Amino acid sequence: MNVLNCNGERLWNSLMEMSTIGATDQGGNCRLALSAEDQAGRELFMGWCKEAGMSLAFDAIGNLFARLPGLDDHLAPVVMGSHLDTQPKGGRFDGIYGVLSGLEVVRCLNEQGVQNRRPIEIAVWTNEEGARFTPAMFGSAVFTGSLALQTALDACDVDGISVAQCLDATRHVGELALQRPFDSYFEAHIEQGPILEDNGLPVGVVTGGQAICWLDVTVRGMSAHAGTTPMALRKDALFGVAQMAAQLETLCADFAPQGLVTIGQLNIAKSSRNTIAGSVTFTVDLRHHQDSQIAVMEQRVREHFQGIADQRGLPLAIERHWLSPATPFDRECVAAVRRAVEALGYPHQDIVSGAGHDAILLARHCPTTMVFIPCVGGLSHNEAEDVLPADARMGCDVLLNAVVERLQR
C-alpha cells in the first residue's frame, strides 16, 4: 500500500486558528450552535474550503457540506466530517478535529495530486452538542430522518429563540436534499475517554457505538423523625438505595470490562438532615457493546433491586427511560481504517465509542466508521480539553489513507 501523509503542522495551525473564535478565559471555546460565534467559525472554515476548490451548500436544517467533485461526479460521495459547535465551556477539539481533519485530507489530495473517482465532501453537522437546542446530534438526526424537520425548526433555546429564526438570521440554510445517498461516512474524533491514553496508543479503530439503557428508579420508604423512630420500625428509602447501589457495582463486575454502570443523579424527596428518607429517586446508566448483554444487565439490575425492595418492604418502581441499541460500524469501512493504520505502522487498538456522535446516526444511513485519537487525561466537554499534535497528525493520516482507498471504489 502506497502510504500518504498529511501535513500535521498545517492541520494544527488550522485547529489553533479556529480556536480563536469564541475563545474562553480558560483556554476553551464557546461556539453555541447557530450563534454568531458558530457562524463565524463556519465562515472561517468555508473560506478555507473555497481556497481548496470546494463548493459549499446547506440543507434545510443548516448542515453544511463542502464538496470536491469526483471524476465520476454522479457517484455517491465519500463524506468526512463532524461539528464546529461547542459546549458553553467546551474544548478546542471535540468535533472540530473531525471537520478540520477532513479539510486536511482534501488539502492533501489537492497538493499530492491524488485523483478521486468519487466526489468527496466534508459535513459540518448543526448543533451536535445539544447545548443550545435539544436533542444532541440534532442536525445529523434531521438528515438521517430520526428527527422530524419541522420539530427541529420549532425547537427553541432558553431565551425562546427558535432554530428557524437562527437559520433565517445566519442564512446558513439551503436546499440540499435530506437523506441523500452517501457512499460512506468517516468521522475522526477525540476519544473523550481515557482508554487510548492509558494504553499509550495514538489511534483507535472504532468498531461501533455502545448500547445504552437508562433507568429511572423510585424507592419509597416512610418519612419519619430521625430522633424518635427506632431503627427496627423504619422504612428508610436511602439505606435501601445504598444497598441497591452497592450491589449494582458488584453486578457490573460480572460484565467487565465492557459493561458500564453509573448512578449520575440521586434525589431524596423533601430531604432534611433529621428526617428519614421517605422517597428516593435515582438514575441508572447501563452500557455494553452488545445488545444481548445490555438486556441481561437490565434484567439482573431489575431482579437485584426488586429483591432488596421486597426484603425491606420498600415499594419500588423502575422505568426504562431510554434504550439505544448498539451500533456496529460498517465492516468494510472499519477494515479500510485498519488497513490504513497498519500500513502507516501506528500503534492502535480496536475501541467502541462510549459517547454519542453524528457517526452513530449516520451508521443507519450509510456505511460508516470513526477514527479516534487520545485526549489528554480523557478530558472533554471542558475548557482544558487537549490533544497532542502528534496524535492529531497520526489520526489524520489514518483518515486520509482510509478515505483515499474508499474514494476509488
Next chain:
Amino acid sequence: MNVLNCNGERLWNSLMEMSTIGATDQGGNCRLALSAEDQAGRELFMGWCKEAGMSLAFDAIGNLFARLPGLDDHLAPVVMGSHLDTQPKGGRFDGIYGVLSGLEVVRCLNEQGVQNRRPIEIAVWTNEEGARFTPAMFGSAVFTGSLALQTALDACDVDGISVAQCLDATRHVGELALQRPFDSYFEAHIEQGPILEDNGLPVGVVTGGQAICWLDVTVRGMSAHAGTTPMALRKDALFGVAQMAAQLETLCADFAPQGLVTIGQLNIAKSSRNTIAGSVTFTVDLRHHQDSQIAVMEQRVREHFQGIADQRGLPLAIERHWLSPATPFDRECVAAVRRAVEALGYPHQDIVSGAGHDAILLARHCPTTMVFIPCVGGLSHNEAEDVLPADARMGCDVLLNAVVERLQR
C-alpha cells in the same frame, strides 16, 4: 397514695377548641410563632387561665406564664408547660397538649380543693417550633440563657419581620425575670414517634433526651463521561458513598436498639444522568442515649468511612456539624412520674425523648422531666397528627399526680 383523676372530657374539649384557631384544610393547625393566629391561641388560653384564678405575665422574649399562688407563695414554683405555636402544616397536639394538660391540672386542683404549698405555673414558650424564627426552642433557650436575648429579638422571619417587631405588635411581652428559679419543670407531650403505640402503652416515663451528633461528609471522586470511562479507571464518588451508607447501617446494628443513624440529605454536585459523580456530600445524624456510646459511634463511623475512602482512592472530609450531649432528666422528678403512673395502674415504659423539647433546655435550669403519650402512627409535624382521647386523659392523670406530689415539697 391518694390518686387524683383529671376530667378527660374537659381536657379534650379544650384541645378541640384550641384547634379551631389557625385550622387548616387537612385537619391540622397553622399558628406560626408570634403570628395573629398564635396570639389568638394564647388569648384563648389566657381567658381560661383567668377563669381558673391564675395571674398572667410575660418575660422579655414573650414567654407566657400563668400562675396560681401557693400557700408559701415566695417558694419557687412548680412549672408545667410546653408551646402553642405550630409548624406551618402542624398538628393539633404537638406542644398544645402540654399546655392544656397543665391547665387541666390547675382546674383539677381548684375543683378538688387540693392545696398547693408551692405556687404552680403554666409556661407557654415562644417559638418552640423554629418554623418562623430559628433556632427551635427559641423562647426556652432565651429563658435558660443558652440564646442571648438581643440575638433573639433581632431574629427575622423570611419576610424580614423581627421578633422585636412582633412582640411590640402583640404586646405579649413583659418584665418577668429570665432564668428565675423554678422548683421543677414537667412537660407532657406526644411522643412524636411510634414506640409507645407499637408497644400498646398509653404512657411513657421519659428519662431524658438523646445525645445527637451531626456529621457533614464530602467524598470526592472524578467527574467523567459515563459512556467513555472504563469501570477500572473511574473514581466514582457515588459508589463510594453507597458503600459507606451500607456499612453505616450494619455498624448501627452493633448499637441496637439505642443507636440511631440517618442519612437525611445527599447531593451529587452538578449531577447529570450520564456523568460519573465527581463529588458527593451527605449528612449523618447519629443518636444514642449515652454520651459515651455516641462518641464510640462517631469514631467507628469515621474509621469505616476513611477505610472505604482509602481503599477507593477517594479524598474524604468529615466535619462535625453539631454535637448535643445526652440530657438525663432529674432522678426525683422522674421518680415522681413513675410513682404517679404506678399508683394509677396505667401500663407504661421508660422512654428517651428522640425529639427536641423545651424540657431539654429547662433540664439545665431546674429539675425537669416529661410525660409522653402515644400519637397515632407515630405521626407528628403533620396535619394528620392525632392522639386517642383516652391516652390524653391518662397522660394528664400522670402529670396531675406527679405535680401534686411535687407541690407539697
